[in-house]
Amino acid sequence: NxxxxxxxxxxxxxxxxxxxxxxxxxxxxxxxxxxxxxxxxxxxxxxxxxxxxxxxxxxxxxxxxxxxxxxxxxxxxxxxxxxxxxxxxxxxxxxxxxxxxxxxxxxxxxxxxxxxxxxxxxxxxxxxxxxxxxxxxxxxxxxxxxxxxxxxxxxxxxxxxxxxxxxxxxxxxxxxxxxxxxxxxxxxxxxxxxxxxxxxxxxxxxxxxxxxxxxxxxxxxxxxxxxxxxxxxxxxxxxxxxxxxxxxxxxxxxxxxxxARLNLTNTVTSKRKLRQLVEEGYVSGWDDPRMPTISGLRRRGYTPNSLRTFCEEIGVAKANSLVDVAMLEHCVRDDLNKNADRIMAVLHPLKVVITNYPEGQKEFMVADNNPNTSAHRYVPFFRELYIEQEDFMEDAPKKFFRLKPEGEVRLKHGYIIKCEEVIKDEAGNVVELHCTYDPESKTGGATANRKVKGTIHWVSAEDAIEAEVRLYDYLIETDENGEVPADFLAAVNKKSLEVVEHALIEPSASFTAVGTHYQFLRTGYFVVDKDTTPEKLVFNRVVGLKDSWAK
Ligand code: ATP
Ligand code: MG
Ligand code: MG
Missing domain, CATH: 3.40.50.620 (HUPs)
Incomplete structure (x- = not known):
């Protein structure tokens, strides 16, 4: 029941x-x-x-x-x-x-x-x-x-x-x-x-x-x-x-x-208004992943289970009220946390060369797919990698526990590396890092238990696959109460879609089926979009990792 x-x-x-x-x-x-x-x-x-x-x-x-x-x-x-x-x-x-x-x-x-x-x-x-x-x-x-x-x-x-x-x-x-x-x-x-x-x-x-x-x-x-x-x-x-x-x-x-009908913060729930958003070109269609339509939510990566749970949790009342959309997000996050496989994906790549790693060598790291199961996969490790740009900082504050000059960080499922040299282009932008690795620091090695403060995700430069990643924000901007204003078209968020064109994804996700869910480690939950072709993977961000829903 x-x-x-x-x-x-x-x-x-x-x-x-x-x-x-x-x-x-x-x-x-x-x-x-x-x-x-x-x-x-x-x-x-x-x-x-x-x-x-x-x-x-x-x-x-x-x-x-x-x-x-x-x-x-x-x-x-x-x-x-x-x-x-x-x-x-x-x-x-x-x-x-x-x-x-x-x-x-x-x-x-x-x-x-x-x-x-x-x-x-x-x-x-x-x-x-x-x-x-x-x-x-x-x-x-x-x-x-x-x-x-x-x-x-x-x-x-x-x-x-x-x-x-x-x-x-x-x-x-x-x-x-x-x-x-x-x-x-x-x-x-x-x-x-x-x-x-x-x-x-x-x-x-x-x-x-x-x-x-x-x-x-x-x-x-x-x-x-x-x-x-x-x-x-x-x-x-x-x-x-x-x-x-x-x-x-x-x-x-x-x-x-x-x-009482369901009203959600930051969300239009009237077919008439939704039609207007479609017909006047604010979104790509009824199933645009920003739309609160069932087809939009499905494409966005919501699961049937998460929507049913949400409907149960909000309950049935006799008085109208406004439900926080964060609760809807909480329901899908909870479901995907239990069920989505983890992979590594780098949205804004920064090249890292491990200078003391043998050229041409490749090894495979054992990586668990989901903490709830024993399933695992092998992730290729190579001399040249990509990490997230924001995981490196040149003039880092004390509390920055990711990579910095002279600093050490653990690569998830892999080795501890140390940043030895920062390579810049003529304009002064950081374009590459030269690092060394501690060959004994991987699981099972002599220094595997050595403590470093940060762990970051990465992909092998030779093996990573390119993907387009679509990041979404609320379609309708509202005041702090979350209520949609009468003139909702004036409140359409012009920055509700951010496209990352050249993200790099771990190769285990190649040939994945449309609708497959993943947690990109440290980044959020994603789903393979129907715009995917044999040449190009397209992902939608379902929700970020951080839960803003407080019961
Ligand atoms: P809209 O205003 O979006 O056009 P509607 O009520 O006219 O909605 P119907 O197709 O008639 O749309 O709705 C089918 C059923 O769904 C009705 O019983 C209606 O009461 C219910 N329903 C529609 N919107 C909501 C809502 N926001 N919360 C709960 N039930 C709803
Ligand atoms: Mg109606
Ligand atoms: Mg009706």
Whole structure:
């Protein structure tokens, strides 16, 4: 069991089951609208819905909420399935499309009309808005509100037959224009849109509104608990009104339960805004490794396990809050710390020549892949090496325990070396170091236990492979609270991508598969990017080594 087992939604489910409701068991659904790629907020909803079903021995449907043809596309239908599977969840044969219910939804609308609970309205969208009233003022009834059932049936039929243009008429539920909850002031339930749908083509020119389609899709699928985000709380009375009106009984019909949506510091979690970042070229696509989309996180090197752990750890609450993105990073760091193989990689190379190491000689150092296993590899050692530029300092302060003139340092998995000479170019830049090594200082040697303060990583000049390494920073800059400003485009971090074109990597990583994770010793966690070709390896930095998450 996960922590999903003990949240307020589970408590509600327990109460329902105790009351004898839902004898067939718990049935949830994840209902994405296929109008964009899934993001980290959706991951929370996926883990919650599939998790609740699993913890209660129930089932969870995948339902595409595709009732708004204008913004929807099959590209998204495909990416959403891929992302959910990758996260580790399966819906078996329970994939549905709300558009498959268009016929049934139409019949339900007709039933409402026959009951005198819906009417065709000729007011324009703007008039409807102004008639709706405000929080402090009741709404005004439409002059078309009291059409007869017969007239409504005929007009609705004509709407369906395409006899009216977009916006000329709508179908509204007939509830109460003075209701304190504005959602209950005769909400629109059908509108005319002469637009092709990605599944139903031109079969329909009227489309149901979300508030009408969603509860009924839930009821048609025999969902028991319809979990959604807090902004739908005001819509729950209509959810219940509609099911009441159509004769679905409490205890057998679905009920809506709201939870707080995930908000993350430094992160945009709205498909609309993410689309803007893609379409206006701020990022390379929906799967840009800086994007909080599931495909972006995957490419960045996040693991399914780390995202599921994150969703468990943040829990499920009834009040909105802002989660520190450092916690998300903590989850992937933790996972990769346990599971990623270690290798050595030098991002900004400085050449080192070991002057007393025999020319042409090569030996192989034994290096452990991961402290949690006994697996190891052999790393070639050669007279000419590269170390990290920042691991050498000419005028080093006392506390600098890496390499300095006359100083000693241990090469990880190798020997102790001493810096004898600093070679500079005409401009005075350090271009090469001449060092000597202590031949007895490697593991098993006579001076192996000699204490030197620093240990640095390195690669053999002859064997290292070149790679491009992409270093990322937050896409959105924020104040110290981490909240994304309303004008988020103005807060896009122009330095969120730094490309290191000629990093040098230990040869054990050649021919590695796209998606393979490594810890580059002392540098961070990295993953092989899909831009890798047989000629060139490309790595993304997932996260650095240092954890800034404090519980
Ligand atoms: P967006 O505002 O990004 O378009 P949405 O809610 O319109 O999000 P849907 O495709 O309708 O996107 O979402 C599918 C499900 O995921 C819904 O049940 C929704 O409540 C949930 N969801 C979306 N965003 C979040 C979030 N940030 N945190 C938790 N759940 C979310
Ligand atoms: Mg939605
Ligand atoms: Mg949306």
């Amino acid at each position: 996960t922590s999903v087992g003990s949240n307020f939604i589970q408590n509600e489910i327990n109460d329902d089951l105790k009351n004898g409701y839902y004898p067939e068991g718990v049935h949830t659904r994840f209902p994405p609208e296929p109008n964009g790629y899934l993001h980290i907020g959706h991951a929370k909803s996926i883990c919650l819905n599939f998790g609740l079903a699993k913890n209660n021995g129930g089932i969870c449907n995948l339902r595409f909420d595709d009732t708004n043809p204008v913004k929807e596309d099959v590209e998204y239908v495909d990416s959403i399935q891929e992302d959910i599977k990758w996260l580790g969840f399966s819906w078996d044969d329970r994939m549905f499309f709300a558009s498959d219910y268009f016929g049934k939804l139409y019949d339900y609308a007709v039933e409402l009309i026959k009951k005198g609970l819906a009417y065709v309205d000729d007011l324009t969208a703007e008039e409807i808005r102004s008639y709706r009233g405000t929080l402090t003022e009741p709404g005004k009834e439409s002059p078309y509100r009291n059409r007869s059932v017969e007239e409504n049936l005929e007009l609705f039929q004509k709407m369906k037959a395409g006899e009216f243009g977009d916006g000329e008429k709508v179908l509204r539920a007939k509830i109460d224009m003075a209701a304190p909850n504005i959602v209950m002031r005769d909400p629109v339930i059908y509108r005319i849109a002469h637009v092709s749908h990605h599944r139903t083509g031109d079969e329909w020119c009227i489309y149901p509104m979300y508030d009408f389609a969603h509860p009924l899709s839930d009821a048609i699928e025999e969902i028991t608990h319809s979990v959604c985000t807090l902004e739908f709380e005001d819509h729950r009375p209509f959810y219940d009104w509609l099911l009441d009106a159509l004769g679905f009984k409490v205890g057998a019909r679905p009920r809506q339960i709201e939870f």
